[in-house]
Amino acid sequence: MDSIVVTGNGPLSGRIDIAGAKNACLTLMPATLLTEEPLTLQNAPRLSDIRTMTLLLQSLGAEVSALQEGRVLAMSSHAIDNQRADYDIVRKMRASILVLGPLLARFGYAEVSLPGGCAIGARPVDLHLRALEAMGATLDLRDGYVHAKAPAGGLRGGIVDFPLVSVGATENALMAATLAKGTTEIRNAAREPEIVDLARCLRRMGAQIEGEGSHTITVEGVDRLGGATHRVVTDRIELGTYMLAPAICGGDVELLGGAIELVGAFCEKLDAAGIAVEETPDGLRVSRKNGRIRAVDVTTEPFPGFPTDLQAQMMALLCTAEGTSVLEEKIFENRFMHAPELMRMGARIEVHGGTATVHGVEHLKGAPVMATDLRASVSLILAGLAARGETVVNRVYHLDRGYEHVVRKLSGVGAKIERIQGS
Ligand SMILES: CC(=O)N[C@H]1[C@@H](OP(=O)(O)OP(=O)(O)OC[C@H]2O[C@@H](n3ccc(=O)[nH]c3=O)[C@H](O)[C@@H]2O)O[C@H](CO)[C@@H](O)[C@@H]1O
Numbered sequence: 001m002d003s004i005v006v007t008g009n010g011p012l013s014g015r016i017d018i019a020g021a022k023n024a025c026l027t028l029m030p031a032t033l034l035t036e037e038p039l040t041l042q043n044a045p046r047l048s049d050i051r052t053m054t055l056l057l058q059s060l061g062a063e064v065s066a067l068q069e070g071r072v073l074a075m076s077s078h079a080i081d082n083q084r085a086d087y088d089i090v091r092k093m094r095a096s097i098l099v100l101g102p103l104l105a106r107f108g109y110a111e112v113s114l115p116g117g118c119a120i121g122a123r124p125v126d127l128h129l130r131a132l133e134a135m136g137a138t139l140d141l142r143d144g145y146v147h148a149k150a151p152a153g154g155l156r157g158g159i160v161d162f163p164l165v166s167v168g169a170t171e172n173a174l175m176a177a178t179l180a181k182g183t184t185e186i187r188n189a190a191r192e193p194e195i196v197d198l199a200r201c202l203r204r205m206g207a208q209i210e211g212e213g214s215h216t217i218t219v220e221g222v223d224r225l226g227g228a229t230h231r232v233v234t235d236r237i238e239l240g241t242y243m244l245a246p247a248i249c250g251g252d253v254e255l256l257g258g259a260i261e262l263v264g265a266f267c268e269k270l271d272a273a274g275i276a277v278e279e280t281p282d283g284l285r286v287s288r289k290n291g292r293i294r295a296v297d298v299t300t301e302p303f304p305g306f307p308t309d310l311q312a313q314m315m316a317l318l319c320t321a322e323g324t325s326v327l328e329e330k331i332f333e334n335r336f337m338h339a340p341e342l343m344r345m346g347a348r349i350e351v352h353g354g355t356a357t358v359h360g361v362e363h364l365k366g367a368p369v370m371a372t373d374l375r376a377s378v379s380l381i382l383a384g385l386a387a388r389g390e391t392v393v394n395r396v397y398h399l400d401r402g403y404e405h406v407v408r409k410l411s412g413v414g415a416k417i418e419r420i421q422g423s
């Protein structure tokens with residue numbers, strides 16, 4: 001298995017291109033299932049999760065071609081001949097559940113393997129299922145699969161009232177509602193930029209949607225959707241991750257394609273920690289002058305709050321802050337697995353349930369560490385950039401799910417980082 005070797009070597013400077021969002025692309029791709037006309041996505045990230053979604057769509061009979069070195073995905077679902085999403089693919093990626101709503105809405109039937117738990121938490125899909133039931137679907141859980149059936153005549157609009165905010169369940173409900181008969185109101189909807197991006201793409205395909213980005217989304221079902229070409233929104237998590245690179249080891253880096261509105265709550269915490277962020281014509285510039293980072297407290301929340309997907313990376317920064325920071329993880333019940341690995345590098349962290357208390361130390365020391373999930377992996381790389389000596393991050397396949405060309409991007413701004421091929 002490959003590993004990444006990072007050696008702390010001082011301030012960074014230069015520019016990093018931020019890719020299209022993994023989490024937007026993973027919901028835009030299943031939207032192809034809603035129409036027999038072509039859907040083309042531009043600014044797609046080149047990631048293993050995107051390849052997994054490609055395989056899943058192809059297993060259903062969709063045509064998916066990666067053009068321009070993977071930056072453009074040309075898809076067509078005119079010949080879907082299978083409505084069963086198999087365990088072998090679904091188990092690799094939780095976002096696979098996002099084919100359920102579109103398949104059910106267009107074909108009236110779908111079988112999708114339950115994705116199961118994962119390292120960061122149990123992550124049930126009950127809210128996805130409740131949303132589809134509110135549109136008249138009958139669901140049966142058998143042999144580890146969800147067997148979903150629409151009523152005769154297709155899904156019907158209804159009230160989907162989520163008891164808690166779920167990004168994926170909002171996406172499934174939104175996609176299904178576009179082809180349901182009548183009006184669907186999605187209450188307590190997620191407001192993430194990826195939801196807004198999905199709604200914009202669906203609207204280009206002919207859907208009638210209002211209210212995306214607010215708590216209530218209203219969808220007027222249409223008989224059919226057409227094709228579209230859509231540019232995937234910037235990846236706010238990749239953006240935040242690379243904003244932390246100059247924050248953690250000093251310097252001045254411009255993030256091309258970045259925008260404050262994607263990372264508002266995160267920028268407020270950087271400001272409190274003493275990191276300067278300014279808008280430029282091409283994106284955002286982050287700089288850190290001399291002196292230590294200040295400790296800050298962070299609580300993860302649904303958008304527009306501080307994202308759980310940046311919690312691990314923020315913890316890496318706070319390990320060397322002056323003072324004590326408290327991080328509260330409110331979205332996933334087991335998302336501090338990076339803490340013991342950071343402690344191997346000399347960090348002082350105490351974890352009690354969903355709270356991690358980080359006592360800042362002067363500096364971290366390089367060590368061999370193990371990546372446990374996607375964002376944990378990159379937090380260890382960030383910590384390694386600021387540590388004294390060499391850090392070897394093992395098990396980097398998690399990283400390939402969500403970060404394209406991480407070595408090229410970071411070495412382009414002066415970091416000492418290389419990938420070692422495993423056996
Ligand atoms: C592919 C993708 O876009 N992944 C993102 C998406 O995941 P995902 O869509 O899976 O996350 P959710 O927003 O659904 O999860 C939020 C919380 O709701 C719970 N829940 C969710 C669904 C459900 O049916 N029942 C239930 O109890 C989850 O266990 C979790 O505690 O949003 C998360 C929260 O911002 C991000 O960390 C993930 O990177």
Ligand SMILES: C=C(OP(=O)(O)O)C(=O)O
Nearest residue numbers: 023094095309374375402
């Ligand atoms: C948790 C993440 O992704 P997924 O929902 O695909 O597991 C993530 O992007 O940090």
